[in-house]
Amino acid sequence: MFQISKDYAPPFKMIEPFFVLGSIFYFLGTIILLFLHPKSGHFDFSIVGWAHWFLLGFVMMIIFGAMAQLVPVVVEVGHFAVDLYYIIWPLLLLGVLGMVSSFWFAPWLLPYGGLLVLVSMLIFLFETFMTLKKAQNITLTVKTVYWANIFLLIGILSGFFMTLAIGNGFDINLTKWLKAHAMLVLGGYVTLTIIGISMVLLPMFGLAHGFDDKPVNRAFKVMIVGVILYVVSTLISFYFATMLAWIVIFVAIANYFYQIYLIYKVRARKKEDIWSKSMFAGFFSLALAFIFGFFNLFIESEQLLLAVAWFLIVGFFGFLITGHLYKIIPFLVWFERFSPLVGKQKVPMLHEMVPVRDAEFEFYFSASGVVIAGFGLMLGSEDIFKGGVLLLVVGAFFLVKSVFWMLRFK
Amino acid sequence: MCNITKEQVYKAIESVIDPEVGFNLVELGLIYDAIIDENCNVKVVMTLSTRGCPLHQMLTQWVQDAVKKIDGVNEVEVEVVWEPEWNISMAAEHVKKALGME
Ligand code: HEM
Numbered sequence: 001m002f003q004i005s006k007d008y009a010p011p012f013k014m015i016e017p018f019f020v021l022g023s024i025f026y027f028l029g030t031i032i033l034l035f036l037h038p039k040s041g042h043f044d045f046s047i048v049g050w051a052h053w054f055l056l057g058f059v060m061m062i063i064f065g066a067m068a069q070l071v072p073v074v075v076e077v078g079h080f081a082v083d084l085y086y087i088i089w090p091l092l093l094l095g096v097l098g099m100v101s102s103f104w105f106a107p108w109l110l111p112y113g114g115l116l117v118l119v120s121m122l123i124f125l126f127e128t129f130m131t132l133k134k135a136q137n138i139t140l141t142v143k144t145v146y147w148a149n150i151f152l153l154i155g156i157l158s159g160f161f162m163t164l165a166i167g168n169g170f171d172i173n174l175t176k177w178l179k180a181h182a183m184l185v186l187g188g189y190v191t192l193t194i195i196g197i198s199m200v201l202l203p204m205f206g207l208a209h210g211f212d213d214k215p216v217n218r219a220f221k222v223m224i225v226g227v228i229l230y231v232v233s234t235l236i237s238f239y240f241a242t243m244l245a246w247i248v249i250f251v252a253i254a255n256y257f258y259q260i261y262l263i264y265k266v267r268a269r270k271k272e273d274i275w276s277k278s279m280f281a282g283f284f285s286l287a288l289a290f291i292f293g294f295f296n297l298f299i300e301s302e303q304l305l306l307a308v309a310w311f312l313i314v315g316f317f318g319f320l321i322t323g324h325l326y327k328i329i330p331f332l333v334w335f336e337r338f339s340p341l342v343g344k345q346k347v348p349m350l351h352e353m354v355p356v357r358d359a360e361f362e363f364y365f366s367a368s369g370v371v372i373a374g375f376g377l378m379l380g381s382e383d384i385f386k387g388g389v390l391l392l393v394v395g396a397f398f399l400v401k402s403v404f405w406m407l408r409f410k
Numbered sequence: 411m412c413n414i415t416k417e418q419v420y421k422a423i424e425s426v427i428d429p430e431v432g433f434n435l436v437e438l439g440l441i442y443d444a445i446i447d448e449n450c451n452v453k454v455v456m457t458l459s460t461r462g463c464p465l466h467q468m469l470t471q472w473v474q475d476a477v478k479k480i481d482g483v484n485e486v487e488v489e490v491v492w493e494p495e496w497n498i499s500m501a502a503e504h505v506k507k508a509l510g511m512e
Binding site: 210 | 432472496509
């Protein structure tokens with residue numbers, strides 16, 4: 001029998017910092033973009049620093065916060081030691097600040113910030129693996145969560161390895177390790193995790209039932225194979241296998257798209273809201289990344305590569321995460337503040353706890369910003385890129401404003 | 411003999427609202443049955459719109475509390491079942507409309 005007890009739900013004050021910090025990192029991250037140059041290559045430490053600011057401070061921070069809530073739902077058991085989440089975010093916060101400032105100002109200090117991030121993530125992984133161990137019902141989703149976390153583990157170890165090489169100046173083939181690291185964390189962890197989470201959340205919020213879930217199960221398996229093939233073939237410089245790995249990964253993403261379409265078709269909730277619009281923008285961005293990524297297999301172009309990374313990271317990861325904040329935060333606040341009052345007095349509905357107008361502003365500014373800046377990157381135009389980023393900054397301001405509004409809802 | 415009716419039980423459960431969707435459990439079609447025995451023990455058979463629903467325990471608790479308020483009711487039991495699986499066609503017409511179906 002499937003039961004989610006209240007004990008499975010972590011206390012509000014434990015996960016609140018993840019969402020608050022994540023949104024602030026997002027906002028400041030868009031501002032920092034104004035000082036970067038679209039023509040810098042992705043090796044440039046200004047870009048690598050920004051990538052970690054956004055990916056660790058925003059993407060990973062919020063994924064970790066969401067996992068505190070979601071791992072028990074997926075695994076159908078309580079956490080092993082949920083209190084560990086109290087130390088995950090402070091360590092991650094200090095680590096990101098240390099690591100990013102080292103990339104920008106003092107690369108020889110990299111190992112220190114890197115170590116803090118490593119420790120914070122190892123604690124997260126330890127807690128997650130111990131929770132997974134308690135699972136009785138080993139579904140494909142449980143296995144996928146397991147694999148995603150293995151990829152994260154190897155990914156951060158490879159990151160730390162590079163950090164040591166850069167900090168101490170010993171010689172490794174950074175290009176290869178960078179590729180392996182980026183694939184492990186972006187494809188192996190973040191993408192796989194988002195696919196997994198969206199299979200829980202899209203049907204829940206869209207009220208979709210009775211759809212065929214074979215495509216996503218295929219996507220899971222194929223993606224895992226693709227990531228492993230890519231990492232191994234890159235490290236041993238087997239170019240043909242690397243190309244094959246890309247094709248495998250494209251097949252996985254195509255299956256995921258098909259799954260999204262199946263869910264979309266049977267959804268009962270057809271009314272558009274800020275969440276559904278954000279999902280749409282996120283999948284549109286993933287489609288752009290997919291198409292440009294495909295061309296990038298045949299056209300060697302740094303600008304095209306940056307545009308692919310942009311639409312994947314800022315577009316797809318960005319919208320899927322920000323869109324869900326409008327569902328998750330009201331729920332957490334409601335659960336904490338209003339659920340004890342049910343039956344005793346009138347309580348608000350969740351959709352009343354979203355600042356509709358600010359959320360709309362956030363959406364339209366961010367969506368146009370992502371598209372314009374992305375094309376600016378591809379064309380190598382500083383003006384277009386910065387114009388888009390400026391829109392994104394305004395959008396991010398409204399996001400932070402909305403997040404605080406929702407958190408303070410009384 | 412017990413004179414509590416099914417209608418009374420359903421009426422009571424109408425006070426329980428799913429905060430995510432904004433409708434009560436009866437109009438959503440989540441209540442499958444209410445079985446009342448001669449000693450006025452009530453068993454409510456219901457489902458939820460999602461298996462991983464984080465409100466699972468609270469919703470069943472609320473249903474139990476609501477039914478307990480009926481005059482003369484004895485024990486109240488709530489059973490959550492997943493067969494048949496809930497889908498939107500089980501909801502009331504005005505709910506489907508409000509969600510944007512047809
Ligand atoms: C302990 C944790 C981590 C450490 C120590 C670390 C360290 C590094 C280092 C040293 C590089 C190579 C810089 C270069 O030589 O150009 C790098 C690249 C990269 N890392 Fe990490 N990393 C960590 C975690 C992560 C995570 C969790 C993500 C994603 C969610 C991530 C995403 C990336 C990306 C996308 C690049 C490529 C950036 C570019 O080419 O512009 N890293 N990382």
